[in-house]
Amino acid sequence: MTKEQTTADGFSYTLERTLEAPVAAVWNAWTTPEPYAQWAYAAPGSVEMDVxxxxxxxxxxxTPDGGEFPLTGSYAEVEVNRRLVTGMDVPGKDEPALMTVELAEEGAHGTRLTVAQTCDTADQRDTAEQGTTMLLDSLTAFLKSAN
Structure with missing residues (x-):
């Protein structure tokens, strides 16, 4: 069962889901290039991570229509199996766009996943939230198929 909660505040959003997978499996899917590419719509072989x-x-x-968009960024915080703060480079901005991913055990074999991001405008927030929701849907399906 997947529970989802969305909170929007100003130009920030928070998505929370309960996933039917252990914390270590969710962390691995988010921080290892090959599994990440499988669920995050990345071209095979294009993912590099120095976590x-x-x-x-x-x-x-x-993209679904075959367009390719190279993305780059960095890791601001890394607490294995608990917290990951990633920055995505944004053209024309000095500072990266930060996304926080937090993991917590939920029940015997589940994970509560919380993703939060603050954007510069409401439109950016809405677009980012929609994209993150698609990613979480894909991650949920990936984790189910891996079990």
Whole structure:
């Protein structure tokens, strides 16, 4: 069962889901290139991750119509199996757009996943929230197929 809660405040949003997978499996899916590429709409072989504070990441996202968008960023905070703060480089901005992912055990074999992000405008927030919701749907399906 997937529970979802959405909270929007100003130009921020928070999505919370309960996933039917252990914390370590969710962490692995989010921080390992091959599984990440499978659920995050990334081109095979395009994902690189140096998961440590100050480490860099990159991926090429493939849209449903076949468009490719290279993304880059860095990791601001890394607490294995608990918290991941990633920054995505935004053209024309000095500071990356930060996204916080928090994991907590839920029941015997589940994970409560909380994703939060603050954007510069309401439109950016709405677009980012929609994209993150799609990613979480894909992650949920990926974790179910991995069990």
């Amino acid at each position: 440590r504070p100050g480490g860099k990441w990159k991926a090429t996202v493939v």
